[in-house]
């Protein structure tokens with residue numbers, strides 16, 4: 001099923017014409033209404049009239065998260081406050097939060113995009129969906145909620161925090177779909193097992209996002225719960241969840257390209273990467289009124305494919321996210337992403353996908369310890385067995401990362417579980 005066939009299956013030429021028309025309007029909108037963009041464009045001698053279509057996008061200046069912070073809270077809004085019907089804010093770990101304002105039309109666009117994603121996941125008006133993202137300033141809960149209402153599913157606004165209640169209601173209500181972070185869903189699958197409820201659920205699909213995860217983790221969730229798991233992408237600065245989602249073929253995430261214009265750039269040179277090459281994802285919103293963003297640097301690393309998908313959709317597909325430019329750790333001079341550790345560990349059957357990387361510096365040398373959790377069924381007192389497993393994981397990690405790590409096997413369920421975004425790295429290095 002396709003929610004909006006006319007748009008989602010539009011020919012690339014027609015789509016490009018639509019994007020061009022919308023980009024031209026957006027550039028004029030920000031130039032006329034946002035001092036920040038007017039100044040930036042004036043500084044490089046660029047006028048709205050110089051942008052005639054998508055081919056001119058590289059002439060435009062970038063926007064970063066710092067720009068949003070510097071203009072806290074409402075400095076980049078392009079409409080008067082009376083036009084804003086809602087705000088969300090992202091929880092910045094450093095500095096001030098970034099605030100996003102939505103007009104009534106922006107909320108409609110958001111609901112439409114999430115409805116497309118939910119339809120890709122097979123959710124219809126006959127489904128009962130538990131929304132287990134956090135509600136509130138975070139975009140996850142309300143974003144998924146409005147989209148689910150748009151497809152007219154029965155929405156259960158669970159939010160996060162009470163896993164026992166959630167799993168009980170999952171059974172009692174006969175929930176057929178759930179929207180939450182993948183790490184939380186893995187945790188929920190453990191709760192369902194512990195409570196002896198796993199065989200009683202009617203779940204068919206999970207729409208997971210808000211943190212990077214691997215293809216193996218997706219398959220692990222699918223087999224544990226006997227469901228289809230879908231990857232939904234979004235970021236609070238650019239609307240929220242629903243910017244892109246994968247379809248039943250799981251060949252990348254279809255971007256709602258009639259609203260968000262993607263670019264993949266080399267994060268050092270900021271030049272456009274070739275199709276398929278890994279780079280930083282940059283978005284220009286082309287219909288958003290409240291907080292339109294020009295060439296927003298997401299810091300997310302992925303690649304893009306413009307070929308038509310098996311499902312019939314023509315929209316560009318983003319490859320599985322490889323992490324964030326920011327998440328990249330440099331350990332002993334080597335670039336390391338936590339997602340590489342995750343991808344390596346799913347190949348080791350004795351351990352769970354939960355892990356913690358502890359980075360430190362001893363005598364001017366970087367150290368990396370990776371704590372991995374043994375699965376209950378492999379629990380043993382035999383030291384030899386543990387030693388053997390430790391060595392095996394050490395090898396797997398060394399192959400995946402290109403550097404060695406100290407492996408520490410810990411007891412089942414002993415690493416901290418998260419109900420929001422998973423934390424996988426503790427960096428104790430103090431580098432001045």
Ligand SMILES: [Zn+2]
Nearest residue numbers: 247309311313
């Ligand atoms: Zn598809």
